[in-house]
Amino acid sequence: MSELIELMNLSKTYDSKFLAVNNVNLKLPKGKIIGLLGPNGSGKTTIIKMIAGVLQPTEGSILVNGNPVGVESKAKVAYLPDRTYLLGGETIDKVIKFFADFYEDFSVEKAYEMLKTLDIDPSRKIKTLSKGTKEKVQLILVMSRQADLYILDEPIAGVDPAARDFILRTIINNYNPEASVLISTHLITDVEHVLDEVIFMRYGHLVLYTAVDNIREKYGKSVDAYFREVFSC
Amino acid sequence: MLKKLLKHDLKSINGVGCMMLIVMAVTTLFALLSFKSPMWEAMFSDSAYGFKFGIADLIGIIGIIFYFIIVSVMSFVFLIFLGYNFYRSMYSDRGYLTHTLPVTQSRLFLSKVLSGAIWTFVINLAMMFSFLAIIVGIINVILSGAGMEWGVFWKEFSMEWSDFVEISRTEGGVSIGSFMVVLGIFFLLSPVISVVIMFGSLTLGQLAKSARAVLGVVWYLLILFLLMLISYVISFISTLSMFTSGEYSDMMMLKDYQYTYSITLVVQLIIAVVLWIVSVKILKKKINLH
DSSP, X not given: OOEEEEEEEEEEEETTTEEEEEEEEEEEESSOEEEEEOSTTSSHHHHHHHHHTSSOOSEEEEEETTEETTHHHHHHXXXXXXXXXXXXXXXXXXXXXXXXXXXXXXXXXXXXXXXXXXXXXXXXXXGGSOHHHHHHHXXXXXXXXXOSEEEEESTTTTSOHHHHHHHHHHHHHHSOTTSEEEEEESOHHHHGGGOSEEEEEETTEEEEEEXXXXXXXXHSSOHHHHHHHHTOO | OHHHHHHHHHHHHHHHHHHHHHHHHHHHHHHHHHTTSHHHHHHHSXXXXXXXXXHHHHHHHHHHHHHHHHHHHHHHHHHXXXXXXXXXXXXXXXXXXXXXXXSOHHHHHHHHHHHHHHHHHHHHXXXXXXXXXXXXXXXXXXXXXXXXXXXXXXXXXXXXXXXXXXXXHHTSOOOHHHHHHHXXXXXXXXXXXXXXXXXXXXXXXXXXXXXXXXHHHHHHHHHHHHHHHHHHHHHHHHHHHHHHHTOOOTTHHHHHHHHHHHHHHHHHHHHHHHHHHHHHHHHHHXXXXX
């Protein structure tokens, strides 16, 4: 089986009215970095949350490595949400121990190595870190796992360009080559060079799923330029 | 995985739990020292002539008042903390980590309940020992005022207790032993029940589209009100049936209490079990983090 994620007739409705994700069918392969792109409110985060298991689909189903979302899938999915789940009172050391306790694929050495590279003191409490540093710590925790699937929701939003470079380098250098990375972002120019495939979403619908090279060859444009054309107001 | 969950859940409570125990120990000690003030000695001795209320007595009274305030709010404050801690780890931003751990939702809930119940039990136990220390302190003041030895008091108390046990059996139809067993079971199970009701209510709040925390608190208050109502109704029916049967006596009240405690415990257990099942079902099928 080459598919890592399979979304079948996936829909999500909020408040019985607003259709955030509308009947999406998608199969994503292993070993690719895939960009989940779309304007605000297109359903990117909703899809990611459903794959991670923090949101329940209204209709349809999700398979990760052939398993429905549950204990087995969560053991193989490394998820970076679009918010901080670290508590202010805990130290980075404590969070690393927490991850090491629960995720068999978590590498403590790798986490400390990355922290050292970034000159972040692991004995510091989370509340003493800047917003950008918190995001970096969270990314380090996620990328220190040897997961089958990395889901990164807006990993470069809200950080300076230098930090963006670091984050993207961290993703490329640390992800398991057998695994896939699903990156949701609207900062396309910054991520374009690392992507193998892209998914375009609009109003909860899947607009396009294709290889980045295909866009370049077929339309003679960068992903960013083509995105602007597709989503022009 | 349950062991690991429990370890981390206990860690998240340890700080506040230990602080509660320290506060309880200090206030108990302070209250016990308050009994050393001249006022208490004067109150229970025959030679109170010439006693003047001084600063030591004022501090003593403050110590006792402070103790009773602390003791009366401690359990409630701790339960509120447990509710806050549960909500934060399950349904706030931290939930994005909690619900993506490779553990089943039922284990997640079980671990939260066990850690909360263990600490509630410890706090209750500490309160019981604190009450015991205060009672011993009061008796000590009375005995020293009356010039009585502890040995003599204990001998008299044992005799009175034996009489009480006998009278309660013959007149009240209640075995003190079985009454204590009911109280013991109540003491053991009440931490689990109170924690499940709190956590279950907060989980029920997650079914709302907005203001989920507020709705969780509303659910909690509603369930507490329902339990109180049921308890009053049971107590009323029990007392009324004794009055109408013409068997009522002071000793019969014990039987009344035992009956009310037993039925209330069973009702609370049923509600806790239902809430537990519903909570796990919500966690499995309905969880939608904002």
